[in-house]
Amino acid sequence: MHILLLGSGGREHALAWKIAASPLVTKFWCAPGNAGIAREAECVALDVADHAAVIDFCKTNAVELVVVGPETPLAAGIVDDLTAAGIKAFGPSKIPAQLESSKGFTKALCTEFGIPTGAYKRFTNAKDARDYVQSQGAPIVVKADGLAAGKGVVVAKTVREAEDAIAMMFEGAFDDAEVVIEEFLPGREISFFALCDGETAIPLASAQDHKRVFDHDVGPNTGGMGAYSPTPLVTPAIHDAIMAKIILPTVSGMKQRGTPFRGILYAGIMLTTQGPKLFEFNVRFGDPECQVLMLRMMSDIVPAFLAACDGQLKNFDLRWHPDSALTVVMAAKGYPGDYQKGTRIDGLDDAAKVDTVEIFHAGTVEQDGAILANGGRVLNVCALGKTVTEAQMRAYQAVDRINWPEGFCRRDIGWQAVEAEKAKG
Ligand code: AMP
Numbered sequence: 038m039h040i041l042l043l044g045s046g047g048r049e050h051a052l053a054w055k056i057a058a059s060p061l062v063t064k065f066w067c068a069p070g071n072a073g074i075a076r077e078a079e080c081v082a083l084d085v086a087d088h089a090a091v092i093d094f095c096k097t098n099a100v101e102l103v104v105v106g107p108e109t110p111l112a113a114g115i116v117d118d119l120t121a122a123g124i125k126a127f128g129p130s131k132i133p134a135q136l137e138s139s140k141g142f143t144k145a146l147c148t149e150f151g152i153p154t155g156a157y158k159r160f161t162n163a164k165d166a167r168d169y170v171q172s173q174g175a176p177i178v179v180k181a182d183g184l185a186a187g188k189g190v191v192v193a194k195t196v197r198e199a200e201d202a203i204a205m206m207f208e209g210a211f212d213d214a215e216v217v218i219e220e221f222l223p224g225r226e227i228s229f230f231a232l233c234d235g236e237t238a239i240p241l242a243s244a245q246d247h248k249r250v251f252d253h254d255v256g257p258n259t260g261g262m263g264a265y266s267p268t269p270l271v272t273p274a275i276h277d278a279i280m281a282k283i284i285l286p287t288v289s290g291m292k293q294r295g296t297p298f299r300g301i302l303y304a305g306i307m308l309t310t311q312g313p314k315l316f317e318f319n320v321r322f323g324d325p326e327c328q329v330l331m332l333r334m335m336s337d338i339v340p341a342f343l344a345a346c347d348g349q350l351k352n353f354d355l356r357w358h359p360d361s362a363l364t365v366v367m368a369a370k371g372y373p374g375d376y377q378k379g380t381r382i383d384g385l386d387d388a389a390k391v392d393t394v395e396i397f398h399a400g401t402v403e404q405d406g407a408i409l410a411n412g413g414r415v416l417n418v419c420a421l422g423k424t425v426t427e428a429q430m431r432a433y434q435a436v437d438r439i440n441w442p443e444g445f446c447r448r449d450i451g452w453q454a455v456e457a458e459k460a461k462g
Pocket residue numbers: 155178187188189190192219220221222223226248258305316317
């Protein structure tokens with residue numbers, strides 16, 4: 038098969054690594070890719086926002102499957118355009134992609150199909166939003182309706198903070214005409230992933246992200262500083278409740294509406310005293326959760342993508358490695374704020390020699406044989422282990438062999454699982 042992957046982050050490097058391992062693949066490209074992805078696929082300098090150019094490339098090169106990594110092209114309708122051109126594409130089309138690109142769309146779906154979520158209201162002007170916040174009090178959550186690269190959500194501890202967030206969002210910080218104000222959900226936060234074919238969904242292994250930039254979960258929110266799989270927080274009972282109350286009703290609701298969801302459904306869920314409640318959907322793999330899932334997935338991923346595209350998941354089975362996987366994100370100092378690009382990274386080959394370690398590139402370029410940082414999140418240092426504790430030890434052993442003075446990472450990725458493993462003895 039000829040396959041084209043779209044994207045350039047660590048998620049896409051992990052996907053590229055997994056796709057390249059499939060015996061079904063004869064030719065494999067990635068647009069635009071990065072220095073790490075270039076080891077797995079031929080990187081092509083295509084502008085992914087230019088759908089006509091992507092279609093043209095697919096036709097010229099007889100591409101039989103396009104796999105879309107990030108949310109932006111999904112929200113822009115790239116799957117609709119590829120499908121209309123007769124090219125198979127993995128990922129939701131534009132309307133179901135609104136599960137991520139519009140908070141209001143998701144909230145309305147939850148109401149229509151009884152999916153548990155926080156109480157909420159949608160607003161199109163600042164005054165009504167402010168009045169509502171004053172009537173509800175704090176803590177309360179203010180969300181811009183559209184895609185905002187993780188920056189559109191403010192969990193306000195005070196009414197004042199909520200008012201400031203409303204002012205910022207309506208002043209066009211996110212160029213948005215709508216804000217959702219949501220009940221604050223106390224509890225532990227988990228991510229849940231399912232592969233969907235429009236009719237049915239099969240759960241992927243569980244994974245846990247670390248959103249805050251610094252150790253002990255402090256500092257600003259990021260795209261994710263590390264992840265591990267499986268997570269002890271998702272017990273079998275919680276797993277079943279999430280499938281029955283959140284994932285399957287969403288898939289059947291979207292089908293009933295005539296806009297079936299195909300692709301990866303990624304639910305952000307709060308484990309509350311009243312059970313799991315949805316606080317957001319994403320419509321693609323998590324980054325860096327994807328990296329640990331790919332390390333643990335034993336099945337060939339290409340037939341899974343094809344089955345999802347073709348509505349054939351009903352009798353499909355995915356097999357997972359029993360070992361745990363963990364990834365540490367190495368980011369440029371300053372991230373998620375301003376950071377430097379173009380700094381040199383050494384020691385990667387040596388680091389990759391640590392037992393079970395796999396290093397995925399999230400934001401790198403190669404220049405005259407040297408690897409340079411080219412983004413905020415730059416490397417994902419991943420490892421497997423019999424336990425999360427063992428995977429963590431190996432990942433940090435590899436991190437310590439990387440020589441990159443301008444980079445940093447958290448030193449406590451996997452702490453919840455490590456604590457749970459210690460308690461179990
Ligand atoms: P998001 O950008 O949608 O991933 O949201 C950022 C973070 O805000 C999430 O990871 C949650 O920790 C938090 N969050 C979102 N909605 C709620 C809510 N209703 N209650 C409490 N925390 C929330």
